Amino acid sequence: MAKKKKTTKKTGGRASRKGPVSEKRDLETIASIDKLADTITKDGLKGRDPSVEIPLRTVTNMNWNKRKRILEMGDATQSRELFNVGQARKFMQTVLLAKGCKDLIEAQKTLSLRGMYYMSLHTIEGTKEKTFNEQSESDTVLEDLEVGLGGLREELHVFAKKRGTMVGNITVVDNGDEIDCRRMGSGGYAIPSICEPSVLQFKKCEAKFILHVEKDTVWSRFNEDRFWEKHNCILTEGSGQPPRGVRRLLHRLHKELGLPVYCLLDCDPWGHYIYSVIKQGSINLAFESERMAIPDAKFMGIRSDDYDRCGLSADVRIALNDRDVTRARQIADYPWFKDKRPWQKEIKKLLSNGFKMEVESLITKDISYVTEVYVPERLKAKDFLD
C-alpha cells in the first residue's frame, strides 16, 4: 500500500509532494478516463451521438439494504448526451473535468474541489460564456464523474475542504507523520479530507469507544473537561453534517479497531438526519455507503424527553417551524426508521413537544453538566436509541 503525502490546505488547491493513491489504482483510473474520451471520439467520428452513462444519484435510485443496514445505489443510469440542449453544457463540463483529473494524476498531485474548479475554468472561445459559473457546478459534475468512472474522489486526486476535529487516546500516522491525539491542545487534530489507509494509519489505540458530537462548540466543552481522558475514548466532531473524511475515519475506527460509535446531536430533524447519515449513508453518496456507513452507531441524545427528565428551563425551547415539521415526518417515514418503535416514539414526542433543543441547552443546568452528568449517565445506563 502506497503511503505518501497529502497536506490539506483549505482552498486554493496547493499541490503536494506525491500522489495519495497507489500506482496501480492510478493506472486504472487513467484507463477509465481514457476509455471515456475514446468512446466520445469514436462516436463523434462515426457520426453517432456521443454520450456518457452516469449512475443516478437520486432518492429513486437508492435502495435500503435491510440485511446490511445501509443505503445502496441502484442500477439506474442516466445518459448524458452532447446533442441535448439541456445536457450539452454538463457534457462539456464532464469531459473538461475528466481531462483535469487525468492531468492531476499524471502530475501526481492533488487539488481541492475549489482548485479543480479553477483548473477547468476559462471562457469558451468566441463567446462570453465561462466553462463553470461557480464552484457548485463543478462539484456536482465531479461527483457525477466519480460515480461514472466507478472511482472515488480520492482516486481522482481531488479532496474536499477539510472539516472536523479529533482528540483521544489514539496515535495515528498521517502521511508519514506520527500524531499523538492525546496531545492536541485545545484545537484538536484536524481530520483530513482523505482518510484512506494509504494516507492515514492507526498506530496505538487504548480508547474503548468513540463519542461523536455535532459541532465544534460542544466538542470544545468535552475537550476542555478532558472527557476523553476520563472515559478513555476518542472524541470527534463533524461541524454539522460530517464530511466524507470524518465519516470515513469513523468507519475505519469502528471497523478496524472495533470501537462502538455514540452520537451526541441536537434534538431536531437535522440532528436526526446527521445520525442517519453516519449510520446508513447518505442519498447523494449512496455508492460509498459500504465504505462509510456504521450500521451499529448509536444515538445518545439529546432526546425530546430530556427537557422534562433533566428539568431544563423553558428558555431553551426553540419552536419547530413548518420546515422542521415536514422534515421530521419525512425522516419518520424513512424505511430504516419506520420499523423502529423507539425512534417513532422519539419523533412523535418531538412533534408533540413542538420545540427543538440544541446540545448546548444542557449548559443552562451547569457548564459541565453535559460532560459530567448527562453523557456519563447515558453511558452507564447504556441508554441509547438505535
Add this chain to the structure above:
Amino acid sequence: MPPAAPASRKPKTRSTATAESMASMQREISVSEFFAKNRHLLGFDNPRKAVLTTVKEAVDNALDACEEAGILPTITVTMLQTDETRFKITIQDNGPGIVRKQIENIFGKLLYGSKFHRMKMSRGQQGIGISAAGMYGLMTTGKPVKIISKTGKRKPSHEVVLKIDTSKNRAEVVSDTEHPEDDQFFPEGHGTIVTIEIEGKYQKGRQSIDEYLEQTAIANPHAEITWTSPLNETVVFPRAMQELPPEAKEIKPHPKGIELGTLIQMLERTEPTSVSSFLQKQFSRVGQRKASDLINLAAKKTTNTLTPRTRISTMGHADAEALYKAIQETSIMAPPTDCLVPIGSKALLAGLLKEVQAEFFAASTRPPAVYRGNPFQMEVAIAFGGNLGREDTARILRFANRVPLLYQQSACSSFKAILETGWRNYGLTQPKGSLPTGPLVIMVHMASVWVPFTSESKEAIADYDEIRKELKLALQECGRKLGTYLRRRQKMKKEAERRSVFERYIGEIATACHNITGTDARALFVALKKIASRKTEEADQRLDQDGQVVDTRDPLEKDDDVIILHDRSGEDGDVSDSLFEDDMPSRKLPRRGSKAAKRTVVRKKKKTSKKR
C-alpha cells in the same frame, strides 16, 4: 272606497281636438324634411362626422361612376377652411360626367338614383348620400352646391349652382353657366367637380378623412387619390393596380330573398302576363320547370285554381300568399354569383402592402354565399408584425363593397366574428371577450348586391348568421396561415439557438478529448459539428401536416395569398414563447438570406404622414 265620480267629471280645461281639427294639421312630410330633422340617420350627427360623410358620399359616387364607365379613377379631394368652423369641400373625378338635365335630380333630390332599383353591386345604394350632403351644407352655411360636369372632350361643361328645397324634395337652380368646350377643368375631357360648403370640423386621427381615404386606397388599389387637407398638406395615394376590377353584373332578385309584401307589390306592378312567365322573368334561378313546380305547389295551398297560365291580374291575396309559401318550401338553386366582384386576394394584398408597414400578409377570399336570397362574398386580409404596435389591440379595417366603414365598429357583424375567432390558436394573445392584441391589422370586406347595413348612414353590417359564418371561415383561414408563419419563425429561432448551444461546446470537447487520448482535435471538431448541423437540420425538416416531407421551399412562400417581407421580421417577442413549446409539428424553415427571402415586394407608397 267610495266612487269619486263627481270630481273626476269636471276637468274641462283640457282642449279637445276633433277629427276635423286634426285633419287640418295632417299633411305630407317630404323625405327631405324628414332627413333634415333626422340628420344623424345619414351620418351628419356631429361637425366632424359631417365633413367625413360629405367626402365619403362624393368619393363613393365618383368611384362608382368611373368603374361603371370603365375609367381608372383619379380623384382629387380638397378641403379648404373658409372660417373657423366652415369648410369648402371639393371633389373632382375623371368619371364620365353627368348630363345636364340630370344634375338637379342627382344633387338636389333625396332618394333619387340609379342604384336602388337594381340588384347590382355598387358603393351607393339608396341615392341619399350626396344630396343629403348638399342639403346639410345649405342648412348649416346657406351656401348652395356647385357642380361642374363635362361628359366629353367635344362637349361643353356645365357649371350649375343648386339649392335644395326641403319641403318639395326638389332642387332650385341658382345659376347655370355653360363653359366652352376647351375649358381647362378636366384634363381627360370628362369628369365632375362637386363643391359643397359646410359647417364642420377637421381633425386627424381615427375616423378622419385621412383615415377614410387611406382605407379607400387599400380597398381600391386601382384608384389614384390626391388629398389636400385644410392644413394644406397634400397626400397622394398612388394607383397600385393598372386594371379595373371586372364589372359587376346586375341580377334579378332571388325568390328566397323577397318578402310577401314585396311579392304582392311585384305582382301588382308587373305587366299583365301569366304567373309562369312572371316568375321566370322577374326572378333569377326560376326556369319553366321550377315555375311549374312552384305554381303546382301553390295551387294546393289555395282554394282558387292556379295554373302556370293563370293571368297574374286575376290572382288574389290568398294566391300570392300560397305562392310565397311554395317558394319557401321549394329548394331553389342559389342565386348566380357572377354579380359579385370581390377585391381579390391579390388586390387585397397589394392594397394592404401599400398602406401598412407589416412583415407578414395573408389574404383569403371565400366562395360566394347567400343570405336572404342576396348573394354575397366575404374577404379577409391580415397584416402582422413590422412597424405595427405590439401592445395595441388589433386594428380592424372594415369595408362593404370597397367602401371603408369607420363608425360603429362594435355593432358590426365583422367585429363579432373577429371576437369569436380563437386567435390564441394562431399564436396571438386575446383577452377573453375582446379583440386579439399584437401587431395585427385585420381587413374585412363584404361584397354583395345588397349590403345589409344597420342604418342608412352605412356604418355597420347587420349580423346575419350566414355572413358571420363566412367571415369566420375567412378569418380562420388567414389565422391559420399566420399561425403557421409564427410557429415557423419561433421554431427557426429555437433551432438556431439549439445549434449555437451545441457548437459552443464542441470546441471544448474536442480539445479535452485530444488532451486525454491524443486524437486529432480538428477531425473530432469537424465531425461533431457535422452531427450538430444534421441534428438541427433534422429537427426542422421532418414532415408537414399531411405527412409529406416538405421540400426545401417554404410552403407559405408558394402560397399566392401570402407575402412575407423578411427584411421586416427579426424583432421577436410579439409571440409568447410558451405557446409553441413542444407540440409543434415542425416544418422546413426559410433561412434568412435564402432564395425565399429575396422575394421582397417593392413599396411604391410615397411618404404619407399617418399616425396610427
